[in-house]
Amino acid sequence: MGELSAIEVRTRLLAWYDANRRDLPWRRTADPYRILVAEYLLQRTRIVSGTPYYERFLARFPSIEELAAASLDDVLAVWEGLGFYGRARNLRAAAQAIVERHGGRVPESFAELAALPGMGPYTAGAVASIAFGVPVPAVDGNVTRVIARLFRIPDDVTRAAAQRRILEIAARLVSPERPGAFNQSMMELGATVCTPSSPSCTRCPLERLCLAHLAGEEDWFPVSRRPRASPLVPVVFGLVAADGRVLLVRRPSGQLLGGLWSLPGGDRARKDERAALADAVRRQAGIEVDIGARWSRVSQTFSHRKWSGSIYRCTPRRMPEPSDSVRWVPREEALRLPLVPFHREAIEALAGLESFERAN
Ligand code: SF4
Incomplete structure (x- = not known):
């Protein structure tokens, strides 16, 4: 399992699930038939649309015998x-x-x-674990996404080799004592927290373990060969500040957000965020900086691209020389300039933090 402990992942997920699980009708039953119906019905269907059908279906066909004896027309109706x-x-x-x-x-x-009609490995795993406590994994799209991010799986998840690897990881993670709850916790996390775009990592029980999150690369996983609507562009910016001042550079006209004042940084060609940021600050403002902790994550969608990356808190080793495109200004003055909007939020957050620290 590499750097991650299966026991820790399991313990955190189950505790989170026990406290946060949504109350859904098929979670209130231990009847295998009802669980089976839910799993068929919810394939490729959102819970909110599926729930009334689930209740109607069971009211009409309350037992497996009644469903088996029904005409196809009655079921389709x-x-x-x-x-x-x-x-x-x-x-x-x-x-x-x-x-x-x-x-x-x-x-x-x-x-x-798995030998029943229409039962793929996911549905068989879900029914076996939820209805009967069999410790087998149940890997659907939500679980694939969570595992691909948690383990930072670099392979294309639409390919069989990556799917096998994810299934193996899921099989090692599944709780021997509470397999049904564990599988549902993974699905629930994928559906409500580790969502396809803009996952809510600060609310996630795996935040401190997740390899994609620790690298600031949540948006890059799962890797899929299917083209995205807006290509992802990796970016990194520095919140370079000291003595109530902040470093701004003007974005060149002709570029995205051209003409606005911005934190130094931008698209990064280098893989390492910190090295790319040090290069960018040197190039744009002519100074060296000490790069501290990640200040915030960047996840910004524009019409033709999506920026994904981080803002780091930095301290300048010497004061920058002002020019037409470089300013080293008091924060209040910075906030009066036309700024890249999410950079304004970062500067305001820094001001908020410093006044909190002064007051305490
Ligand atoms: S930390 Fe973020 S990316 Fe990682 S599993 Fe949690 S929500 Fe998903």
């Missing part, structure tokens, strides 16, 4: 409006197979579940 009607056909066929092969009891083993 309840499913109507939800889309992906193959799932309804498969669910009915699975109910028939369970009645014929398993005497009407949902089978417990992963292999028997």
Whole structure:
């Protein structure tokens, strides 16, 4: 598992899940049939759209026998409006197979579940772990994203090799004692915190462990060969400040946000954020700086690109020489200039922090 401890990931996720899980109808039951219906119904469907269908479906077909005996038209009539009607056909066929092969009891083993119509490895893993406590993983898109970020998986997750690796990691992470809760905690984290764009890392129980987050690269994972709507551009900026002053540089006209005053930095060609920032400050303001902790994350979407990276707190080793494109100004004066908007927020946050520190 490399640098990450499976036990720590598991413990943190389960504690977070116990405190934060959403109260959903299929989480209030231990009935394998109801859990099975939920897993079929929620494939490629948002929870908010799926919930009323789940309740309607179970009111109409309260048992596996009733579903197995129903006509396809009756099943489709309840499913109507939800889309992906193959799932309804498969669910009915699975109910028939369970009645014929398993005497009407949902089978417990992963292999028997996986042999039912329409049961991929994800659904079989979810039903086996949630309904029967079998310690197997359940890897859907949410779980793939969480693991790809947590372990900073560099491979294309649409390829079989990366999917195998993610499945192996998920299998090692899954809790032997509470596999169902663990699998749901991963899915819940992916759905509510580790979302596809702008994940809420400060609310995440894995914040201090996550390799992508520690590198400031959440937006870069999962890696996918599918082109993004707005290409990601890695950036880094420095909040260079001392004695109530802050360093600003003017963005060249013709560039994105051209003409606005900005913290030094910008697109980075070098992989290492700190080295790229030191280069940029030297080039743009002619000074060396000591680079401190990361001040904030950058995740800004423009019409044709997305900036992703970090702002670091820096201290100048000597004062910069002012020029047409370099200013070393008191913070209040900086805030009166036309600024890159999220740089204004960074400078205001610094002012807020310093006045808090003075007051305490
Ligand atoms: S720290 Fe951020 S990127 Fe990492 S798992 Fe948590 S939400 Fe996802």
